[in-house]
Amino acid sequence: MQLLPAESSIELGEADLGETVIVSFIAGQLDDPLILGRTRREPVAKAEHADSPRCLEFDGHRVLLSAGESLTLRCGRASITLGADGRVAIEGRRISSKASGSHRIRGGTIN
Structure with a gap:
């Protein structure tokens, strides 16, 4: 070696x-x-309560973060918050959104 x-x-x-x-x-x-x-020599153990609100799962194809009430991703002055009630809040000094294909925005009210 x-x-x-x-x-x-x-x-x-x-x-x-x-x-x-x-x-x-x-x-x-x-x-x-x-x-x-x-690499790991031993197999990775699955969480005992995979449906628990604090489940974090890595399987090579997806990352699942789960929370019971809300989940916030924060970096400096920017954040994305997901609420259990379906609310999504995106905050930042400047927000841009791009799509190489169709880009649709729909809602009850759009300002």
Whole structure:
């Protein structure tokens, strides 16, 4: 086994030495590796209560975030909040919306 210096997008420690990692190369340069993740030897256990309000699921094809009352994604002064009552609030200094195909906006009232 040969150890090589590499950038990493995940936190790694001494306990991870010798483990198999997932690697990409920055700008395709083989001398500039980037560790994207590490593999697991043991199977990933499913949550005991998959329907619980705080379920977070990663299966390689989708990410499901679930909350009982509301779910907010926030970055600086921007946020998206989803309410259990069906309310969606998007807030930000500047909001843009683009579509390469059809872009429809429908609602009871549009201002």
